[in-house]
Amino acid sequence: MASTELSFFDSYPATSLASNGHSAQLLKHLRSRIHDFANSLDIEDTLNATLATLMRDLSTEAASVFLFSPDQSELVCHACAGPVDLRGMRIPRDQGIIGTALELRRIQIVRDVQQAPRFYQGLDQATGFTTRSLLCAPLLVQERALGAIELLNKRPTPENPQGLFSDLDVQLLDILASAAALAIRSATMAHELVRGETLRRELQLARGIQERFLPPFNAADPIVGLNQAAKNVSGDFYDYQRLPDGRYAFNLGDVSGKGMDAAILMARAHSLYHCLAKTQASPAAVLSTLNEELCEHAMRGLFVTMIGGLYDPASGEVVLANAGHLPALHRSTTGHFVRYGASGLPLGIVSGQEIMEQRFSLAGGSLYLYTDGLSEGLARVLRLPDDTANLERLINHLTPLPREQRLRQLAQEASQLDYSFDDLTVLLIEEPKHQADQARP
Amino acid sequence: MQTNITSTASYDLLTLSGEVDLHYSPTLRENILGSLKAGKPLLVDLAQVSYIDSSGIASLVEGFQTAKSAKLGYGLLNVSSPAMQVLTLTRLDKIFALYTSTDQFETALQA
Numbered sequence: 001m002a003s004t005e006l007s008f009f010d011s012y013p014a015t016s017l018a019s020n021g022h023s024a025q026l027l028k029h030l031r032s033r034i035h036d037f038a039n040s041l042d043i044e045d046t047l048n049a050t051l052a053t054l055m056r057d058l059s060t061e062a063a064s065v066f067l068f069s070p071d072q073s074e075l076v077c078h079a080c081a082g083p084v085d086l087r088g089m090r091i092p093r094d095q096g097i098i099g100t101a102l103e104l105r106r107i108q109i110v111r112d113v114q115q116a117p118r119f120y121q122g123l124d125q126a127t128g129f130t131t132r133s134l135l136c137a138p139l140l141v142q143e144r145a146l147g148a149i150e151l152l153n154k155r156p157t158p159e160n161p162q163g164l165f166s167d168l169d170v171q172l173l174d175i176l177a178s179a180a181a182l183a184i185r186s187a188t189m190a191h192e193l194v195r196g197e198t199l200r201r202e203l204q205l206a207r208g209i210q211e212r213f214l215p216p217f218n219a220a221d222p223i224v225g226l227n228q229a230a231k232n233v234s235g236d237f238y239d240y241q242r243l244p245d246g247r248y249a250f251n252l253g254d255v256s257g258k259g260m261d262a263a264i265l266m267a268r269a270h271s272l273y274h275c276l277a278k279t280q281a282s283p284a285a286v287l288s289t290l291n292e293e294l295c296e297h298a299m300r301g302l303f304v305t306m307i308g309g310l311y312d313p314a315s316g317e318v319v320l321a322n323a324g325h326l327p328a329l330h331r332s333t334t335g336h337f338v339r340y341g342a343s344g345l346p347l348g349i350v351s352g353q354e355i356m357e358q359r360f361s362l363a364g365g366s367l368y369l370y371t372d373g374l375s376e377g378l379a380r381v382l383r384l385p386d387d388t389a390n391l392e393r394l395i396n397h398l399t400p401l402p403r404e405q406r407l408r409q410l411a412q413e414a415s416q417l418d419y420s421f422d423d424l425t426v427l428l429i430e431e432p433k434h435q436a437d438q439a440r441p
Numbered sequence: 442m443q444t445n446i447t448s449t450a451s452y453d454l455l456t457l458s459g460e461v462d463l464h465y466s467p468t469l470r471e472n473i474l475g476s477l478k479a480g481k482p483l484l485v486d487l488a489q490v491s492y493i494d495s496s497g498i499a500s501l502v503e504g505f506q507t508a509k510s511a512k513l514g515y516g517l518l519n520v521s522s523p524a525m526q527v528l529t530l531t532r533l534d535k536i537f538a539l540y541t542s543t544d545q546f547e548t549a550l551q552a
Binding site (some may be wrong): 255258341345 | 503
């Protein structure tokens with residue numbers, strides 16, 4: 001309990017107003033303040049309202065709210081009222097009277113700072129303000145400290161000519177600080193919810209932009225693709241386009257890592273390839289040019305593995321260039337596979353590299369390009385080491401299905417454990433055969 | 442993933458073990474760049490790595506690029522079979538200097 005004989009520096013446990021007596025008007029006043037706190041969801045409004053209320057009710061010259069920095073190492077002034085602006089000022093978390101209030105979880109009163117060796121002089125020195133006395137309450141919610149409120153220099157009155165904080169001031173601050181702490185936490189949570197929702201919308205927008213990069217479905221095209229993002233945005237991509245001579249330029253790539261930086265690099269690689277493929281006849285030349293571009297602006301070791309290719313529906317000829325990507329799988333009509341592995345390094349690591357091309361005839365078969373989200377996902381489901389043979393067996397099993405349904409089924413098989421931590425992309429080059437090939441995957 | 446760094450007079454040895462994935466690759470990056478930015482050649486021991494994904498490879502690649510521009514020695518030691526499979530598939534085994542002993546790396550540093 002607080003003593004009525006206040007020393008120059010005391011700690012105050014929570015006390016009851018009832019022991020001091022109070023008027024019905026004071027209770028009404030407190031109820032109104034607490035109601036205001038409970039209804040505020042804006043952090044800035046809440047803090048400013050808190051200080052305005054406390055300064056008025058306790059008749060002080062200045063007031064400030066310090067909250068913990070995100071890493072909890074410092075206290076940062078988020079709001080203040082009075083002759084100097086402290087906002088943004090930082091103090092070490094264990095310094096001064098605030099540090100003591102937070103450590104002891106109790107209100108601190110200093111009637112004369114000259115007599116208090118723990119008083120932190122730094123703020124007065126930085127602002128020119130002269131602190132004579134102060135009252136400091138920790139802001140606690142369920143024993144978790146959010147920060148502290150400080151009230152500085154009680155104004156003198158005829159009844160209190162020395163301007164000393166009273167026992168009643170301590171009790172008032174105790175009650176209002178509890179309500180303020182709850183209000184600050186509610187406002188912080190509301191702010192985080194809004195931020196989370198804004199971020200979610202931005203990511204949805206980014207995903208929408210990525211999806212518009214994908215080529216529009218055309219049932220007559222001999223190419224179909226599927227892209228499934230692990231997060232909101234994908235580091236995988238595929239693209240194809242019909243060239244004026246009737247051939248199709250296609251590519252599939254995977255950016256190392258995931259998230260926004262991978263998605264940005266993906267967007268860059270995608271756009272460059274799409275543009276270069278219109279003017280350069282050779283997939284290896286496109287990848288080499290792309291490599292030089294990516295090497296010029298390398299970022300944080302990120303690289304792109306990519307297969308670029310051309311398919312000529314008239315002759316069935318396929319030209320492939322594989323820059324550090326998983327092997328492309330050519331399945332013949334009899335179910336045999338030929339793997340076309342990397343013929344060059346991933347893009348964006350070493351400039352001046354040569355990428356070899358590989359040529360073969362599709363011969364009525366199918367060509368599968370895929371990212372590790374498919375092969376590794378499948379290995380996890382099968383509880384087997386990651387092996388291309390797993391995928392080949394599954395492809396043979398699913399081959400009777402129409403193209404789009406087959407891709408969906410492949411993705412489903414690799415995702416059935418709900419391991420959605422990797423992007424998954426498959427591109428299939430195969431002439432449409434089934435009626436059901438008219439449906440989009 | 443667990444990491445351990447030991448320093449010799451002429452280089453740092455960073456030993457990795459376990460799974461190196463997206464969760465741990467920032468720590469790996471920090472360790473690799475910490476040594477290289479302090480001007481020390483770096484040897485990364487991958488003998489106990491059971492899995493490495495593309496984000497982990499990206500950290501190794503960034504180390505390679507940083508070492509190259511700073512003209513510092515950089516290499517991989519005793520690459521485990523799962524890690525070597527990834528390096529071979531992507532052909533990155535062609536660009537990294539691979540060593541089977543610390544003596545080999547020390548000799549290469551003196552060359």
